[in-house]
Amino acid sequence: MPEESNIHIPGVPASEPASLQEPTTPREPLPPKPDQQAPEAVSPTGSPTGAPATARAQSGQYLTTAQGLRLGDTDHSLKAGSRGPILLQDHHLREKITHFDHERIPERVVHARGAGAHGVFRSYGTAANITRAGFLAKDVETPVFVRFSTVLGSRGSADTVRDTRGFSTKFYTDEGTYDLVGNNIPVFFIQDGIKFPDIIHAGKPHPDREIPQAQSAHDTFWDFVSLHTEAQAHTMWNMSDRGIPRSYRTMEGFGVHTFRFINAEGKTTLVKFHWKPKQGVHSLVWEEAQIINGMDPDFHRRDLADAIEAGAYPEWELGVQTFPDTENQMFEGIDLLDPTKFVPEELAPVQPIGVMTLNANPTNYFAETEQVAFHPGHLVPGIDVTNDPLLQVRLFSYLDTQISRLGGPNFAQIPINRPQAPVNDMLRDGMHQQAVHGGAAPYRPNSLDGGCPFLAGQDVGAFIDVPEELAASIKERKNPASFDDHFSQVRLFFRSLSPVERDHVIQAYTFELGKCYEKSIRERQLAALANVDAELCAAVAKGLGLPAPEATEQVPDSDPSPALSQVGKTWPVAGRVVGILADGDSDLAAVNAARKAFDAAGIVPLVIAPAGGFLGAENDGGVPVQRTYLTARSTEFDAVVVAAPAAPAPDAAPGLDAKAGAPGGAADPRAVLLLTEAYRHAKAIGTWDSGAEALAAAGIPRETPGIVSAGDAESLVSELTALLAAHRVWERFPASPARA
Ligand code: HDD
Incomplete structure (x- = not known):
């Protein structure tokens, strides 16, 4: 937890507002009404x-x-004789089959694939001077439910596709439910929500054959994006490593839009929300992501559930960037109402206001994760929306979609959606009504029910819309001129990345456009890239075998934002996974010592052996085997230790039935594959001297970065731990072939 501090609003003297709002006393949430x-x-x-x-x-x-x-x-079934027809009167059969026939509900039109978890949000109270939201007062704990998702794929699609990730949080506050429905990318494809069906129709599978599933690498997506330059910003983030996170636990989250905080005195401040993962920010590499989609399509879902089950609760700090609520709502030349723009952290630091811990898996996927219904219009006093035209349309869309997805207007009564504040509405009847409302007068004003319920004032927690003064305007279908710059932040993002991350971006564009059949689409997207960065455009053009076009727009340069790069930092290693390749000839005492040392560092060691069971004697210094050569793939591990002698015979060609580690036998090709992949994906590899031959069999030179060799297990583990903190051995990535 950071030092308790007042949130500083740029441009506003620190003395304003004059006094810190006293933190409110922590409260017990009020008990729900009987029908809630x-x-x-x-x-x-x-x-x-x-x-x-x-x-x-x-x-x-x-x-x-x-x-x-x-x-x-x-x-x-009830039959007319054991070989006869089934009788219509079989009420149990009909109930069982009819219910089964209706078990599915429509999947979400976007973000259909997701995983959820319960947790708690604890507020630091640092924002209490700029918002009167009760759950942001000091030390208030609020139950939350979070759902992470991909955008384009169907409910059964794979987890590690290149896509944006949803990051939705439901805060069950005692002033009503507050939903923060964000993404892992701080900018969006479009500036006005009226275009949402267009971008989604373009990204979804082609309507004729319904392929490709959960992919942006196809003609309709790039057709739209290349014709619609405001989408270049979001697409650039997708093509970067951010589009393929290592885990939901290692993603940042963003509220995207600018929201408005209102404090006890009614003073407003504009804010942008950020979730910062305490686990660090990590991504996969593209080949890894593709392999995982086949080996374990549930990779992200499993990772989240396993971590929570193991007690390694993921945590995110919630922070805000703050801006004065000025008349033009601009900050350093950036229009705060334009959702395709972000504000670099160097210009407005992210100030922590609380921490979220996810500590319980859902009991039932359908009841909770599938039926949870988020809505950016679920607000609490102290937080309001702005006129961002994307947000304004979302305020309509989310409520509307739940009605068809969850079968009617009473979805707030589904257990996962029930507020944990008292509910006293006058909404009545409708499909799936669960409440038995008493009283005779569900209308206001009434005298029959004693005039109840009464209207609240601000002093007792009513939500009061900010009395925002609007400039005299004409009714028109138009964006402000400040929305016209579609390229400068795309360039800013690209140029803020390290060389290796830029290479990944180049490879991603080359891959995606290489999957487009229409040459005109590839050419048009290259024309857009020419306005972003000439080197990027030339490298992608080279990979596609097309000429690189010239820039057509004068795009202003801005200072890079180092905070955007994921390279060059170190992160906690707890929860990282190391594979230990071993067999019956390995030094089992050393393997056990390494397991113990990894465990002490909070790292999960998994032993990979030719067959399951135990290496050595089960109750006498033996090593339990967690993965076999058949079930393991390099993508599951952040680093690998080679503890198997695995000496290949110089003249023996590896065969599938070769026994790994057999003295003088050929190395098992699956072990070799595991090592070559780990090497190619820039993972740390450690060996004892005995493992050196296995490295040689995989063609891995020992004198390269990130290959460590040590005489004893403890020093090996300590060297690997240091490498793991940087996530990958970044210098091992070769320069993009397109650039070479
Ligand atoms: Fe959306 C779902 C995030 C723009 C319409 N959206 C949905 C979810 C997330 C987002 C995380 C999944 C919620 C869940 O887990 O149940 N959407 C965003 C962000 C946006 C955004 C960060 C821009 C900043 N969305 C957006 C627009 C529209 C929608 C402009 C419509 C005009 N979104 C929907 C939806 C969904 C949805 C159709 C599908 C399922 C649902 O709402 O509950 O209403």
């Missing part, structure tokens, strides 16, 4: 009476129908 509580443990889930809500739904003593009728047979 979690469902009874018994009837909807089938659990025994009195069982906790998390009890297994299947743990009741007898199988029943939905009406509670005990059943004696659920395996045989």
Whole structure:
């Protein structure tokens, strides 16, 4: 937790507002109203009476129908004779099959694939001088539910595709539910929400064959992006390593739009939200991402659930960049209402205001992760929206989509969506109504129900819309001129990256455009890249075998933002995974010493051997095997230790049935593949002397960066730990072939 501090608003003297708002006393959340509580443990889930809500739904003593009728047979339909036709009167059969037929609901039109987790947000209180949101007062703890997602793919698509990631957080505050529905990229494709169907139709699979799934590497996407230059900013972030995060746990999150904070005195401040992962910011490399999509399409989902189950709770600090709420809402020449622009951290530092810990996996994917309904219009007193035209359209779209996705207007009554503040609405009836509302007068004003419920004032926590003065204007379909610059920040982003990250961007554009069939689309996108950076354009053009066009726009240069690069920093190593290649001939005492040392550093060591079970004697110094050559792939590990002698015979060609590590035998090609991939993906590799031959078999020179060799396990682990902190051995990446 940082030192407690007041949030500083650039351009506003520190003495204003005059006094720090005293932190409010931590409060117990109010108990939900009876009709807003979690469902009874018994009837909807089938659990025994009195069982906790998390009890297994299947743990009741007898199988029943939905009406509670005990059943004696659920395996045989009622037939006219054992070989005869099935009878219509079989009410159990009809109930069972009918319910099954309706088990699916429409998947989200975007962000269909996701993973969720429960947690808690603890506020530092540092923003209490600029917002009166109760959950941002000092030391207030608020339950949260977070859903991470990809944008383009269907619900069953793979996790590690190149795409934007959603980062949605539901804060169950005692002043009402607040949703922060953001992404892992701080800029968006479009400036006005009216174009959202266009960008999504372009990104989704082609309507004729419905391919490709969860990909932007196809003609319709690049057709739109190349014709629509305001999308270049977001696309550049997608083509960078940010488009392929290592884990949901290692992603930053952004609110994207500028929001408005309102403090107790009614003073407003513009803010941009940032989530900073305490685990560090890491990405995959493209080949790794592609391999994982085949080996483990649930990679991100599994990683999040496993970490939480193991007690390695992921944490993010929430921070804000703050800006004076001026009439033109510009900051350092950047229009704060333009969602295709970000504000470099060097110009407006991110000031921490709280920390979120995800500490529980959902009990039921459908009930929680699938049915959770986010909406940027779920606001609390102290936080309001701005006139960003993208946000304005979102305020319509999210409520609307839940009605078709969740089957009606009562989705707020679904357990995961229930507020944890008292609800006293006058919304009535509708599909799937769960409440039994008493009283006779669901309208205002009324005298029959004693005039209840009453309207609240600001003093008792009412949401009051900011009385924003609007400039005299004419009704028109038009953007302000300040939205016209579509290239300077794209250039700023590209030029802020390290050379190796720029190479990755070049390779990504070359890959994606290489998958487009229409030459005119490739040429048009190259024309856009020419306005971003001549070197980038030339390198991609070379890879595509096309001439590099000249720039057509005068694009202003700006200072680079070093904060945008993921290279050159070090991060915590806890939770990183190291594979130890070993076999029966390995020095098992050393392997066990290495496992212990990794464990002490919070790193997860997994032993990979030719077969499962134990290396050596189970109860006498043996080593348990977690992965076999058949089940392991390099992509699961952040570093590899070679503890197997794996001496290849000089003249033996590796064969699939070769026994790894057999003295004088050929190295197993799967072990060799694991090492070559780990090497190619710039991962640290450690050996004992005995592992040197395995490296040689994989063609890995020992005298290259990130290959460490040590006599004892402890020094090896300490050297590898230092390398892991930098995430990869960056200098090992070759320059892009397109640039060479
Ligand atoms: Fe959106 C879902 C993020 C622009 C319309 N959006 C959705 C989700 C995230 C975002 C993270 C998944 C929520 C979940 O996990 O359930 N969307 C964004 C961001 C945007 C953005 C950061 C721009 C800054 N979205 C945007 C626009 C529109 C939508 C401009 C419509 C005009 N988004 C939707 C939606 C979804 C959605 C159709 C699909 C499922 C849902 O809302 O609940 O309404």
